[in-house]
Amino acid sequence: MRDEVLVINVMAPEGDYFEGNDLLRVMVASGMRFGEMNIFHYHEGGGADGAVIFSLANIVVPGVFDLAQMEEFATPGVSLFLALPVEGEAIKAFDQLLSTAYTIAKLLGGELKDENRSVFTAQTAEHYRQRVMEYQRRRALAMAQN
Template sequence: MINYDMLMNNWLIIVGIIVFLAGLIGLFLYLRHKNKSGYHAEKNIFASAESALFDDSDINTPHSTTTHNEATGLFQDGFETEQQAEADSATPTQPSELIIVLFVIAQHEIGFSGTDIFEVLQDLGLVHGKKRIFHHYGLGESKTQHPIFSIANIMEPGVFNPEEADTFHSQGLALFMQLPGPFGGRVAFELMMNTAQRIADTLSGIVENDRHQPVDASVINELRQKINQFEQR
């Protein structure tokens, strides 16, 4: 039986990893456009170590920015703790979870408008909720109590504020899912992949994997195989 309480306790770690990956995307976009038109992107999502994504108690307080190294150090500390725990274990174990990440990156310097983001995500059945990001709970009678996948903003602080929908722009969206989850991995991935492509088609974006590679048939097959191997462990 899936321990959903444990999955929810890992929620901040999952979003933290997504935030770090999204930071790399934001940095790449900034460097790519800077020399073309003097465009200055919004601050990257990993610039604030006290982001509301990481601490609910700060959800209504101002956030001070930190350096790239300080923010990265937060993730490294977590990874070192996990690595030490693994080293202390006498019996090697199989990975207990798998995180799949996709990005939808804007093709235009202005990015996606907040109004368009809210409209397309709601049209695709996503719900704005916990952590102030969007979640997909399934379709029709196949809805679940826990998210099948979620979508965060790659710009700091990673959230979507409904009251600011008509004033903000984003350079991209991060879609992520965790396995095991409420659906089988293959079904959940196909739903997330289809959603990412529909967002890209509607907002004129590009779907990329977690290595910043455009998603094509070979990348999709690679992700499917990765999921199959995990579920057969």
């Protein structure tokens, strides 16, 4: 069974950028921690040592951050992504992802976009939630057949 990846982009207003220092401050305030692969991660329980629940990368390829360069750094957006299966409850993980994305957007004055960079609506969130539940159902079915 293939993994499911849910992506929520937080974009700066058209023609604008998120400044590195602002981004860093907001990441830490949102419970994200810099780590493996030079991106930010949200860990189970919001600490730094639990399992990674979801991650955040720079929307600009190669997607990484250089903490030493954050003062000069700016980006048009960031991508939060949740890869299923995940430690713990998938729906709770998705809800935390969504909540964190909203918080980051609010604090940075950005807007949420889906994986295709279309406007992220309540309907989009519901569609993502259905994807999580469908993934869980297929996974339970696959496990029952083994």
